[in-house]
Amino acid sequence: MRPSRSGTFAKPWRSSTGSSSRPSMARLRDVADVAGVSVTTASRVLNGADASHPVSPEVRAAVTAAAEQLGYRPSATARALKQGRSDLIGVIVSDILDPYFGELTRGIEIASAAAGFVTVSANGNRDPEQELTRFRALRQHGAAGIVFCGSDIDGAPGTAALAREVNRAIREGTRVVSLAPRGFTSAQIVVDNTATSAHLTAHLIGTGARDIVFVGGIPGLAAADERISGYRSTMYERGLKPHVVGLDGMNQTAGRDVVATILAGATTPDAFLCTNDETAVGAIAALWNAGVDVPGDVAIASIGGTAGGRIFDLTAVELPLGELGRLAVEYVADDTDRVPDAPVATLRIGRTTRERTD
């Protein structure tokens, strides 16, 4: 430990003389000066282990004390610039109001924290142009990985441009993974929506339902289209006529409005099969407002797995959301290109459907 430099020379260009100026963030250099060591040494102490460059206990203590005293926080910006990537994992969600994405994000967060990353999420708002803006920002900030949580809308203005940008980013080394079907070349960890939906449709038929209406979706949204497809083919297989309604959204409002409209009509179906928990809750709201008995008059089921569905004791195929998030981080953190297999969904029987009668 060499003798401390004089205070005057410690921060030559910082106005330590200007009495009323507010203190700015302490830099590594400030810590080094206070501790009376070089920035190199300070860096080594504060970075933790560096086997090839041991530091004496006294110096270590001095640096630690100085850092503590100054409230030193390393600049993630400088570190990211130097190392070519930051400690951020970015999540692009399709709808910040839908807890489905919240559950995925929580899974990502937990795994991220364990791996030393910080998760930040940005709202794509189901708009390719906003997704592109957010994706760019995350990438430009050197995110170690970027996770897309929902699918894209085929043919929507901006979808192609987003795909080009993402593909380019991937070529240039950014780790990108999607937890829903997407039209770009990223890794994808996706539960089989078609099979899942077919399974749930079969279950409803098994409970005696025949007139099953599929609720919700957005034309071109891959995940939604796949669910409709699974429903349709199962209905046809059983000789039943599929009926899809409410293709104007994946949220509670979409579900409520279309179910309310149907309830105002002449006949009520046996069951509503909702594309996700949000539309299902919307459907429940419509039924509740109309005083319709569930599952006496009509059954409801959905494809989801959020807490909101369980609150209403909804019969639902529950997707393993937390696990999907964990796998996304596993892919990002792993430097190989092995893509983890998607976990499987499970059927949870609630009180919104009848017992099986067979």
Next chain:
Amino acid sequence: MRPSRSGTFAKPWRSSTGSSSRPSMARLRDVADVAGVSVTTASRVLNGADASHPVSPEVRAAVTAAAEQLGYRPSATARALKQGRSDLIGVIVSDILDPYFGELTRGIEIASAAAGFVTVSANGNRDPEQELTRFRALRQHGAAGIVFCGSDIDGAPGTAALAREVNRAIREGTRVVSLAPRGFTSAQIVVDNTATSAHLTAHLIGTGARDIVFVGGIPGLAAADERISGYRSTMYERGLKPHVVGLDGMNQTAGRDVVATILAGATTPDAFLCTNDETAVGAIAALWNAGVDVPGDVAIASIGGTAGGRIFDLTAVELPLGELGRLAVEYVADDTDRVPDAPVATLRIGRTTRERTD
């Protein structure tokens, strides 16, 4: 425009020879080289207007073309390091599953985008230590501003440490604002929870309710405590006995569980006054599951303003969430220390309460 440098010298230290190496992100220097100009000129063109340093149309076109061709994306990291702050506005939410925070975040996002910022949110999970981690990360990444969306829990382990860190950050120049009561020295833009709750309580009494149960909260959570306080004092003023239950959460599960317990008891109250929309939806789920008529048997109201409440046509004090978010950005973007006034809440009468009988 000077003659192009030879390709060999353009990227001396980059292995343009290694045929199989993947292309990395283009830098400003690469653009300049391709366009045959200096980085300064390239910077000027790509940064947009700089009146004192005009650029000739040909050079401008060459640079633009080069940037386009290379897919150039400026490094936000380098820019942030140079300029001392980034274009990020960080939002710390208390519960990523609660759309209340989603609505606030959307307000922030919209205003941010208009002001040229990018909004990223991080989940504090109602845990001061996680909030601290997220806050530090955002700050270290040079966030232009950090917005807290929910209150802190007085006395919880970590709350004091968070406050110290936030206060220090503020002293050191970080713009911090809270949209809920907090125990640190940041700007706060907060709707009057006490008055709001008192107003709603009075409304319920006006509809004829006498046995009004307040549902939900977390002891020490300022916003929740204030709502309880407004309820309590109004009840006392009218000679009624307050009854607060479910102080173990602000989410749907908390609301559902406590209401289910009450419904299992001997008597049913006249009304449930829920601390937020989430507990109200939980209460509705419990009532729905139990087949209780609303508002025939019991009324429900809440303090919120999310879409979820409107779906169920809930009587609620609606907080101006989007507007609060907008004001937060206004504060962050403004370099003065003027704190915008909080907007007022409005009462929305839905079908979950009876008509006024007076």
Next chain:
DNA sequence: TTGTAGGCGTTATCAG
């Protein structure tokens, strides 16, 4: 109208 050079805070490479 365009270019040169220095530095933002950190880490890595090389000397001592």
Next chain:
DNA sequence: CTGATAACGCCTACAA
């Protein structure tokens, strides 16, 4: 065991 020094990619006085 410890230090000086050179980048990382960008912006911006200051030249020319």
